[in-house]
Amino acid sequence: MSAGGRDALPRARLDLLPLVLVPLLALAALPLVGSGSSWVTLTVAGLAMGMIIFIIASGLTLVFGLMDVLNFGHGVFIALGAYVATSVLAPMAGLTESPSMATNLVAVFAAMIVAMAVAGAVGVAFERLIVRPVYGQHLKQILITMGGMIIGEELIKAIWGPQQIPLPLPQGLRGSWLLGDAAIEKYRAIAVAVGAIVFVAMLWVLARTKVGLLIRAGVQDREMVESLGYRVRRLFVGVFVAGSALAGLGGVMWGLYQQNLVPQMGAQVNVLIFIVIIIGGLGSAGGCFVGALLVGLMANYTGFLAPKVALFSNILLMVLVLLWRPQGLYPVARR
């Protein structure tokens, strides 16, 4: 079934330009940062942060793309994942205090799996009770999902207490590897690896499976997918739950990254993830990935160069991207 022939259509070019922005931003920061070793450390930190934000935001962008649902309560799954991790890791002190990285990772993976399961299960209830009654009504979605997040935060306070609690990195994940004279924190390298695995798995599902095909088609034209005989709502619930579980996973990683948890952490990350999915193009998983890396890098470079403008810098990034591509880096073709 090759599509050769003289009068064939122009081949769709893979739009790599937005992807090039990532190394471009990193290179632009090099002369500003000055020292090569600091630059390597900041870049790895930025990529790690970007990967974690991607894991958190990927579900949100597909949820919006599929059903036009604006879920401002997504952040609560981040906090939930992180708090669940504290409860899972506490009784496993034997594993986390061991100096062996492999033993530590067993404990961390166990925490990740439990956090994903809990966040996914809460996602089922959140979709059923809070999101489903307000399909198609954006204002109500914004209000009620924000309300859901406040309730979630209060429940977290009721269960785990209102005070800041520590989520220390297991012993063997602390410290750095030295690459020349640049220090690369072990945990950041692991976060980059986990993020890359999630990204590749997501791309595989979206590109190679029929469910993924249905998601991509549903983001473009929900009505037509239903006219072909598929239940987009069922698909949406699946994506919502998977997205919540991924936010839970991202929450564990974010918590270990910060090493301290407050019940409001979801709301704090919310701003970043909305910037990311707008930069990426609402509904686009690939755009979300590039957007998250840009935001992660930007936050770390400006955090080092001019800490006072760190959050502003990401809003500036969003403005610049939207001036260039008003629909985001990878606009989704919609009806």
Next chain:
Amino acid sequence: MNAAHAPAGGLARDAAEPLLRLSGVHTHIGAYHILHGVDLDVPAGRTTLLLGRNGAGKTTALRTVMGLWRASAGSVRFQGRELVGSDTPAVAQQGIAYVPESMGIFADLTVGENMLLAARGARDESAIDAERLRWVFDLFPAMRKFWNHPAGLLSGGQKQMLAVSRAIVEPRKLILVDEPSKGLAPSIIQNMLSAFRELKASGVTMLLVEQNFNFARQLGDTVAVMDDGRVVHRGAMAELAQDESLQQRLLGLSLGAHQ
């Protein structure tokens, strides 16, 4: 299955209930009352043309059958079963294919991926019924040629071909097509016409909405004309095609002027 040479044997079923029957269907869209009691029969094995001026309610009638708009009163019976109240996926699963006026092509997906979605039974492209696919490729060779290309890059005519190909990639009992000739160049309309003739010969039941009477009269067995949310005329296409004053009255056109 060999659709091209296996008429479904629907021609003898005229006396029984038609495959699709709309009775007294009312549809509201928001505050607007669009369909005012539509009565329409689509006999099995035949091609029925739904004609009428812009805004007469033709598209709304198709969308109501599909459950995309909900009928506020009346009944839509398919094979004797009530469709009103079923959601769109359930309607489609009864064996009804729908090609909307917008064609509903997934622009970011390849032609092959578009076809795979329409083939509900297939898990991947290699699982699409090969004989059926060959038949589709014979009707629309461009589909084979551009199989791996994003559908968004196809020309308007090719998109329409893809939309129709999706509707027939698996056997369906009824095919609804909203304006198959809309916006197509004359030579493409000829292609489309011969493809629909071939489809007709396969015995599939079709309900087509058309504005182009010249296209419609070459395909229709029976015809229904809508005006202001009602069916105001029904009968054999041959009769309407011969009666210019009736055309003038119902459609506000003279065929002579259209050619």
